[in-house]
Amino acid sequence: MSYSVIIVDDELQHSDYLNRLLRANFQNFKVISTCTNVSSAIAEINALKPDLVFMDIMLHPGTGFDVLEKINLDSMGVIFTTSHESYSLRAIKLSAIDYLLKPYGLEDLSGAIDRFLKTYEAKLSSKNLKQLIENIQSPKSSSEKVALPVANGYRFIQINEIIRIETAGSYTVVYTTTEGAANQIVTNKSIKECEDLLDDERFFIPHRSHLINLNYIKAYEKGDGGTITMDDGSIIELSRRKKDEFFDRMKKL
Numbered sequence: 697m698s699y700s701v702i703i704v705d706d707e708l709q710h711s712d713y714l715n716r717l718l719r720a721n722f723q724n725f726k727v728i729s730t731c732t733n734v735s736s737a738i739a740e741i742n743a744l745k746p747d748l749v750f751m752d753i754m755l756h757p758g759t760g761f762d763v764l765e766k767i768n769l770d771s772m773g774v775i776f777t778t779s780h781e782s783y784s785l786r787a788i789k790l791s792a793i794d795y796l797l798k799p800y801g802l803e804d805l806s807g808a809i810d811r812f813l814k815t816y817e818a819k820l821s822s823k824n825l826k827q828l829i830e831n832i833q834s835p836k837s838s839s840e841k842v843a844l845p846v847a848n849g850y851r852f853i854q855i856n857e858i859i860r861i862e863t864a865g866s867y868t869v870v871y872t873t874t875e876g877a878a879n880q881i882v883t884n885k886s887i888k889e890c891e892d893l894l895d896d897e898r899f900f901i902p903h904r905s906h907l908i909n910l911n912y913i914k915a916y917e918k919g920d921g922g923t924i925t926m927d928d929g930s931i932i933e934l935s936r937r938k939k940d941e942f943f944d945r946m947k948k949l
Contacts, residue, residue, distance in 0.1 A: 699816075702744065703738040704728045704760065705752040705777065710798065714750060714777075717805055719829035738766045746772060748812055750796075753778040761832050769825045773812045784832065784848070789893055791828035792843035792850055820849050827852055842893065844870060844883045851881050856898075859928050861890050861907040871928060879928075902934045902944050910949055 701718065705711045705838070711730045718725045728744055731737040734755055741749060751760040751774050760776060761784070776788055776795040785882050794808050824843055831840050833917050842858075843850045856874045868890060869880040883890075887907050891899060894907075900908050901923055915925040921936035934942055 698724045698726055700744065701725050701727045701748050701749040701750065702731065702737070702740055702746040703727060703750045704731045704755070704763065705750070706732045707752075708732070709778070710858065714805075717802060720729075721802060721806070723808060725838065736870070737763045741767045741772075747816065748773045748775065750774075751776050753782055753784055759827065761810075764829055765827060765868050768821045771819075771822070773816050773821045774825060775808050775812060786895060787831040788808050789830060790831055790840065790842045792824050792845065793828050806810045811834060811941075818849065823852075844881055845885065846881060846883055851883075853881065856909075856911070857910045858899075858909055860909060860926055860930060860932070861887060862900075863887050863905040871930070883913060897945070897948065900942065902932055902938055902942060904935070908932060913946075 703714055705714075710845070715727050715730070718727060725748065728746060729740045731740050732755075737751075737755075745768070749772065749810055751754070751763065753760050755762075764774070769796045774793060776793065777798060777800075778785070778795065779798045781797070785795065794811050796804055796808055815824070825854075827843060834840060834926055834946060840863055841852045841853050842855055843852050852898045853870070853872055859873060861868055861869045862868050863886070864882070867882050868885055868887060870883060872879045872881065883906055885893070887905065888899065891901060898909050899907055900910055907925065912927040913924055914927050916934075917925070918921045921934040921939050924934055926932065
């Protein structure tokens with residue numbers, strides 16, 4: 697199967713580099729247009745309806761997110777490209793959108809294309825992109841959501857609804873404020889990956905197998921390290937070496 701590609705980047709050397717990599721290594725990905733600014737990108741994407749867009753974040757003036765807000769996101773994948781760890785990468789990660797950090801090589805590009813193919817074939821891209829726009833428009837707010845990979849796709853949940861996250865063998869269980877069985881989400885992300893993804897001062901690892909939302913702590917009982925009781929009734933051990941950090945974090949809430 698052949699896939700049509702549009703490259704959006706205001707630096708031609710980066711566009712040329714990506715074009716060469718695709719031609720040499722991914723012959724079924726055909727570049728049909730290259731754009732250098734927001735207005736041309738919107739016009740070309742809406743007219744040509746590509747399967748995949750490589751989108752630079754900073755387009756000077758404007759951003760790749762300005763483009764997303766004006767195009768039809770259905771049946772299209774996006775891989776962001778950026779030269780630096782910008783603030784917006786957090787929103788991209790939360791929304792489970794792929795990205796490449798410049799300078800990237802063939803191995804990085806190959807991994808991104810493999811992930812695109814999986815999401816494209818499962819028709820998961822458009823919902824993730826729409827969630828990205830919402831997160832960009834309301835960063836660090838009560839409406840900010842995270843996309844968690846599950847067996848049949850993704851679950852989108854508000855970050856402030858997460859009570860705790862616990863390791864369960866090779867999987868991780870996310871416990872939320874939702875009532876009933878839906879309050880448990882099983883994902884293949886590790887505790888460390890969840891912590892890095894959330895990157896939020898509300899979340900703390902009291903023990904290697906748990907990540908908790910400090911806003912949902914009900915009680916603390918003294919001990920060697922002590923135990924923490926959460927609002928959902930769970931009791932979690934506090935590691936002795938994490939005790940000082942725990943109280944420092946609680947003071948900042």
